[in-house]
Amino acid sequence: MLQLKNIYKSFGEGRQRTEVLNNINLNIQEGEFVAIVGYSGSGKTTLVKLLAGLQQADKGEVLYKGQAIKGPGHERGMVFQNYSLLPWLSVAQNIDLGVAQVFPKWSKAQREAHVMRYISMVNLSHAAHKAPAELSGGMRQRVAVARALSMEPEVLLMDEPLSALDALTRGNLQQEILKIWNENRRTALLITNDVDEGILMADRIIPLNPGPSATLGPAFAIDIERPRDKTQLNHIPEYKRLRNDVITYLLDTGADAKRQKELEVNRELPDVKPVMPRSGFSLALR
Secondary structure: OEEEEEEEEEEOOHHHOEEEEEEEEEEEOOOOEEEEEOOOOOOHHHHHHHHHOOOOOOEEEEEEOOEEOOOOOOOEEEEOOOOOOOOOOOHHHHHHHHHHHHOOOOOHHHHHHHHHHHHHHOOOHHHOOOOHHHOOHHHHHHHHHHHHHHOOOOEEEEEOOOOOOOHHHHHHHHHHHHHHHHHHOOEEEEEEOOHHHHHHHOOEEEEEOOOOOEOEOOOEEOOOOOOOOOOOHHHOHHHHHHHHHHHHHHHHHHHHHHHHHHHHHHHHOOOEEEEOOOOOOOEEEO
16 A cells, blocks of 8 residues: 655755665555654654655655655545644544645535544544634644545555643543544554554554654564553553563664763864873873
């Protein structure tokens, strides 16, 4: 369904140029739920924006059903970190904006029924005519999820959609997304920095190694029966083993990246010879 083939992506020019992604290769099958986990700043958002068509790679191919992705498309729904709701429109109007673009031949009554169905799906029927400013952060994110799903995309792309929420709201919305996803098993990609969230929701969890020049680590298959109960995961030996393996991998790669940066900094520092100031005190910098 989705492919990244030999992807390289950089930002900046000249000496300010930074390579963010280095030779990224990824295949996502139809109906599969994949989670990409990694440290902040490693390039996770850049990766999902390439799949959404919001950015273009410097080298390599980004494919949807074997065809090059050249820009955004309604077959790929995106849930952003920051809600991205229009403040002058109501909840229903924000969702209808996308529905009208995807289904231009529908009557107003058809669109309204469709919009209300997805608002109900995320338990916001009571807030359909409220403005985003009247909603909590968790409610706004539910609107963003409903908006993406209402366009009935074949692929759902989620860029850390729950990272700014409190633990209780985050847990509830995780279950809502899983419930909706389980109804039709759309292909899904979740970007997250939470290993537990990735294991709870995905079929595979793949680390993105620390950047710059980030690469993908090995895929960890999640062989835990669905539906998964977050409160029961701690009692499942496979969950404990998998969580330990992923976290150990992330810690090891993080430590390696830190050591590499320290070596690079030390190589760039100029040698300063010992100096004997007039006061008689010696000063040496290395």
